[in-house]
Amino acid sequence: MRKIIHITVLYLGVLRSDKSAFFWLLAMPIVFTFVTGFVYPSGGGRSGPVRYALTVVNLDEGGRGAELLAAVEEADEIDLLLLEEPGADSTAIALVDDGDRSAALIIPADYSAKIGGGAQATIKFHRNPERMNPLVTREAVERVLSRLNAEAMVVAGAREAYAELWGEPTEEKAAELTGRARSFVADAWERPPVTVSAETVGRTLEERLPPGGYSHSSPAMALMWVLLNGLMASSFLVSERREKTLMRLFTAPVRRSEIIVGNLAWRFVVGLVQMWFLIGFGALVFGVDWGDSPTALLLVTVTYIAAVAGLSVLIGSTTRTSRQAESLSLILSLSMCALGGLWWPLEITPKAYQTVGHLIPTGWAMDAMHNLVGRGYTLAEVAPQAAALAGFAVIFTVAATLTFRHE
Amino acid sequence: MREGPVIEVKNLVKRYGELAAVDAVSFEVERGEIFGLLGPNGAGKTTTIGVLSCLVKPTSGSAKVAGIDVTRDSLGARSRIGVVPQEIALYPTLSARDNMLFWGRMYGVAEAELAGRIDELLEVVQLAGRARDRIDTFSGGMKRRVNIAVGLLHRPEVLFLDEPTVGIDPQTRRSILELVKDLNDQGLTVLYTTHYLEEAEFLCDRIGIMDEGRMLAVGTKSELTALVGAESVITVRADGMDASLVNWLEPLEGVSDAALGDGDLTVSVTTGSNVLPPLVERLTSSGTSIHSIDVDVPNLEGVFLHLTGKSLRDEADEAPAEDPAGAKP
Ligand SMILES: Nc1ncnc2c1ncn2[C@@H]1O[C@H](COP(=O)(O)OP(=O)(O)O)[C@@H](O)[C@H]1O
Ligand SMILES: [Mg+2]
Numbered sequence: 001m002r003k004i005i006h007i008t009v010l011y012l013g014v015l016r017s018d019k020s021a022f023f024w025l026l027a028m029p030i031v032f033t034f035v036t037g038f039v040y041p042s043g044g045g046r047s048g049p050v051r052y053a054l055t056v057v058n059l060d061e062g063g064r065g066a067e068l069l070a071a072v073e074e075a076d077e078i079d080l081l082l083l084e085e086p087g088a089d090s091t092a093i094a095l096v097d098d099g100d101r102s103a104a105l106i107i108p109a110d111y112s113a114k115i116g117g118g119a120q121a122t123i124k125f126h127r128n129p130e131r132m133n134p135l136v137t138r139e140a141v142e143r144v145l146s147r148l149n150a151e152a153m154v155v156a157g158a159r160e161a162y163a164e165l166w167g168e169p170t171e172e173k174a175a176e177l178t179g180r181a182r183s184f185v186a187d188a189w190e191r192p193p194v195t196v197s198a199e200t201v202g203r204t205l206e207e208r209l210p211p212g213g214y215s216h217s218s219p220a221m222a223l224m225w226v227l228l229n230g231l232m233a234s235s236f237l238v239s240e241r242r243e244k245t246l247m248r249l250f251t252a253p254v255r256r257s258e259i260i261v262g263n264l265a266w267r268f269v270v271g272l273v274q275m276w277f278l279i280g281f282g283a284l285v286f287g288v289d290w291g292d293s294p295t296a297l298l299l300v301t302v303t304y305i306a307a308v309a310g311l312s313v314l315i316g317s318t319t320r321t322s323r324q325a326e327s328l329s330l331i332l333s334l335s336m337c338a339l340g341g342l343w344w345p346l347e348i349t350p351k352a353y354q355t356v357g358h359l360i361p362t363g364w365a366m367d368a369m370h371n372l373v374g375r376g377y378t379l380a381e382v383a384p385q386a387a388a389l390a391g392f393a394v395i396f397t398v399a400a401t402l403t404f405r406h407e
Numbered sequence: 408m409r410e411g412p413v414i415e416v417k418n419l420v421k422r423y424g425e426l427a428a429v430d431a432v433s434f435e436v437e438r439g440e441i442f443g444l445l446g447p448n449g450a451g452k453t454t455t456i457g458v459l460s461c462l463v464k465p466t467s468g469s470a471k472v473a474g475i476d477v478t479r480d481s482l483g484a485r486s487r488i489g490v491v492p493q494e495i496a497l498y499p500t501l502s503a504r505d506n507m508l509f510w511g512r513m514y515g516v517a518e519a520e521l522a523g524r525i526d527e528l529l530e531v532v533q534l535a536g537r538a539r540d541r542i543d544t545f546s547g548g549m550k551r552r553v554n555i556a557v558g559l560l561h562r563p564e565v566l567f568l569d570e571p572t573v574g575i576d577p578q579t580r581r582s583i584l585e586l587v588k589d590l591n592d593q594g595l596t597v598l599y600t601t602h603y604l605e606e607a608e609f610l611c612d613r614i615g616i617m618d619e620g621r622m623l624a625v626g627t628k629s630e631l632t633a634l635v636g637a638e639s640v641i642t643v644r645a646d647g648m649d650a651s652l653v654n655w656l657e658p659l660e661g662v663s664d665a666a667l668g669d670g671d672l673t674v675s676v677t678t679g680s681n682v683l684p685p686l687v688e689r690l691t692s693s694g695t696s697i698h699s700i701d702v703d704v705p706n707l708e709g710v711f712l713h714l715t716g717k718s719l720r721d722e723a724d725e726a727p728a729e730d731p732a733g734a735k736p
Contacts, residue, residue, distance in 0.1 A: 006512045010498070017500035017541070248496040248557075251460040252513040253486035406462065 003254050007262025008269055011236070015270065024232075025274050029225035030281060037217040037286060054137040055081045055095065055104040057088040062112020068123075069107070071144045078140050093126050102131035105141060115152070147189055155181040211374030215289070218282035219369035220342040223304065223362060225278070226271045227336060230308035231329035233267050237316025238325045246406045260404050263316075264309045264397065271305035291372035296379040296386075300368040303389035307361045310396030317403040341366040364388040409474055413438050413565045413596045414459065419468035421454050428454040430620035431468070436565065436598055436613075441591050443611030444600040445707065447719055450617040452600035456569050459598070460490045473564045486515060489563035493570050495550045496557075499543040503534060503553050506542060507560060514561035521560075528556040532586065548579035555586060565596040572606065584610060604707045604719060616711060623714045632705040635713040638663060639705060641674040641683060644698040645690060648672055655689065656682075 015021045054072070058065045073080050081101070083092050092104035106124040114121035125141060127134035158181045162169050169177060240246040249259055279297070282288040290297055315332070319325040337343055339353070340362020346354050347370075357363030368385035371377040414436035421429040429451040436442040444452045457463035458470050461481045470477045473487040497506045507525045516524060529535045532552035542550060551571065558566055568587065572580040587610060591597055601607055607614050608628060615625040624631055648667060656665040661680025666673050676682045683702065690697055703709075711719040 003513060006509065010501075010509045013501055013505060014498055243499075244492045244494040244496040245498065247462065248490060248492055248510075249513060250462055251485060251488070251490040252510070253482045253515055254513050255482070 003258045004262045004265055008266040011266035025229055026277060029221050029278050033214070033217050033221040033282065033286065036221060037214040040212045040216045052077055052133045052136050053079045053081050055083060055092050055101045057083045057092045057104065057106045059089060059109045060107045060111040061109050062116065064112040064115050065107040068144065068148065071148065072141055075140045075144065078137060096126050096128050099128055099130065103127040103134035103137050147185065151182055151185045154185050211370060214282065214286035215373050216345065218286050218288040219373055220366065222275055222278035223365050223369065224337045224342045226275050226305060227308055227362065228333040229274065230267055230271050230312050231315060231333045232326060234312045234315035234329050235322040235325040237263060237313060238319060238322045241406060250406045260401055263313050267309035267312050268305055271308055272301065275301045275305060288373060292376045293379050296382045297372055299379065299386045300365065300372065300382055300389065303386045303393055304361060304365045306393035307389050307396055310393050310400050313400035314396050314403065317400055317405060336360050336362045339363065361389055361392040411474060412436055413473055414598060415471040417469045419455065419458060419470055420466045421458060421463060422466045427620045432622040434615045434622060434625050436596060438596055439594055440612040441597040441599055441610050443607040443614040444617055445604065445607040445614050446617035447602050451620040452617060453569055456567050456598065456600060460488055460567055461485050486561065487564045489558035489566040491555050491558040491566065491568045491571060493573060495554050497542050497550065497553060500541055502539050502541055503529065504538040506553065507557060510557045511560045516561050524560060528559055532556045547575060548582050551579060551583055552586065565598055568597060568599045570600055602719065608707055616714060618715050628707065631707065631710045635705055635709050638675045638677060640703040641676060642701040643672040644670060645695045647695045
């Protein structure tokens with residue numbers, strides 16, 4: 001065990017003596033994350049509450065229309081796009097019909113007058129039938145309206161009851177009645193007598209979409225560079241054979257198993273440090289939310305890096321020259337990035353492509369990352385991906401052990 | 408320290424398919440000696456050292472280091488040997504000291520002892536001042552000295568050097584031979600392989616001559632030269648020699664054979680006999696004009712020729728540029 005640690009420490013020293021190591025391990029991945037973060041459209045995921053735009057035209061000559069809009073705007077999910085130019089109502093309808101806007105709310109000129117006169121006021125909600133957003137915005141408008149309606153009804157009811165008992169209220173009394181009725185409704189609205197408890201079964205559509213922006217680029221580039229640098233490290237084993245340091249190690253009282261584990265261990269440690277540096281950087285600088293379970297993230301990264309380390313030693317053991325090792329590593333890591341969905345999400349690729357992506361570790365690792373970053377899955381929910389990665393780690397390590405040689 | 412030979416090889420065989428790289432080789436190396444394995448390329452020297460350093464699994468026979476069978480207790484055997492590969496088996500971007508720290512730990516040198524041992528060895532190889540410099544800033548000779556020092560960290564019972572002077576400049580070669588000799592003077596047992604006769608003669612107490620996997624003869628230089636009859640050959644080139652000269656020579660004490668060729672005379676004599684002065688006197692008094700006289704004293708080249716029927720020099724890729732015996736101050 002001590003000798004394994006010494007071999008690991010030796011290689012950390014060798015890497016430290018190599019000035020380009022820092023550049024390739026830490027700087028390049030950050031640059032790539034930054035650049036590619038722009039390219040990926042922001043998709044699903046949990047990047048804060050989603051907001052919906054609603055076009056509104058307020059033709060009301062009194063103040064009630066503005067009150068209604070203020071109440072709608074208070075609803076978290078709505079952004080109001082106010083159209084104010086003359087003829088705005090027909091402009092809004094044209095925009096919706098053309099599909100430029102998903103829905104428009106039009107408050108008529110006599111809105112306040114009708115409410116004040118006790119008549120029934122009507123507002124117009126104009127929607128494009130091909131869009132989903134109006135389902136949400138209309139629901140929000142109706143929710144606001146039903147509160148305003150309830151308020152109006154309670155005020156009217158209270159006035160009528162007062163008049164029957166004590167005669168028409170004075171101005172002062174009327175204002176007090178209205179105030180009380182409103183605060184009654186506001187309280188009651190918080191604790192309605194009947195509520196609907198809605199639960200979504202399974203994951204929502206939104207959660208099933210791959211995350212975009214840095215939520216994709218940050219984990220994807222971390223996976224890519226850990227893989228690329230990890231596999232490229234295979235050439236160290238080739239040069240250890242060429243320089244005969246490996247042969248010398250085999251003539252020292254060190255077990256073959258210790259030498260192999262030492263070679264896996266330093267690659268593993270470097271990969272893990274690199275990965276968690278990039279995770280930390282992604283969280284702090286790119287604002288990536290790495291999910292709810294650090295344990296799950298640890299499990300996924302550990303199994304992935306173990307697979308990379310095993311493959312790196314396998315490549316080092318089965319190639320003859322550093323050039324061969326490096327070319328093979330480059331070809332393997334780039335094709336595994338493309339096929340595993342690191343450059344474009346597997347979710348948008350054809351079925352056959354996705355199948356191929358799951359014959360290699362990257363496909364599973366990217367799935368696990370999307371589940372953690374975009375969807376906040378738990379440890380148990382990413383266990384299948386972690387198990388697949390652990391499987392790859394075992395296969396590569398066994399193959400590397402069988403082919404490991406000193407000449 | 409235990410009694411008995413440091414290395415015992417008995418009937419060692421290593422086959423690669425049909426080829427016997429090592430074919431029933433036996434020899435022993437005693438404590439404190441420099442034992443040389445001398446033979447041309449492909450003789451099986453590296454394979455023999457490979458078996459002794461646990462890199463090569465023997466096909467049959469036995470090999471023991473410090474009494475330990477290398478196939479039974481490979482770790483135990485490895486902890487008692489120091490191996491100096493022909494290549495500079497060091498990490499070029501690390502300092503001499505960091506290299507030695509790593510290898511010391513791999514050899515199981517106690518942490519408390521390691522730093523002192525490194526200083527001591529750097530002193531021995533005269534690199535104490537460069538301890539913290541990277542290996543890739545060293546000259547070839549300095550690298551080779553560190554390479555040897557690494558093999559000594561754990562105070563091995565025997566040091567293996569496999570053709571450490573192949574392809575290096577004369578000055579470096581000289582410094583390595585001197586270093587090996589000095590270490591041996593301090594009591595280190597050395598197993599040294601070479602295809603250079605001069606190195607074997609200069610360095611080794613005993614020599615094993617190998618060819619095509621077989622050990623042809625083992626002994627000190629004089630034991631080996633005795634094998635070829637211990638005879639010197641005097642060759643005289645002169646005008647006007649005749650058969651009477653041969654008749655005069657043959658009965659002389661120490662002369663085993665004399666023959667007259669076309670302008671030259673060859674006389675085989677027991678080494679150390681005193682034939683040359685009377686021969687020269689007789690030639691000059693008879694008025695013969697002498698062109699040249701060569702005295703061929705028996706050497707390992709002659710031994711090798713005698714044993715294999717071929718010359719070792721032809722096999723050697725290039726003979727060393729200078730006589731290593733001249734290296735001794
Ligand atoms: N790993 C191997 N596989 C096949 N043949 C080998 C191997 N190692 C050495 N040989 C052969 O064994 C013979 C002895 O080689 P070696 O021990 O290297 O000789 P030397 O060191 O005296 O030059 C050579 O003919 C060589 O080609
Ligand atoms: Mg050799």
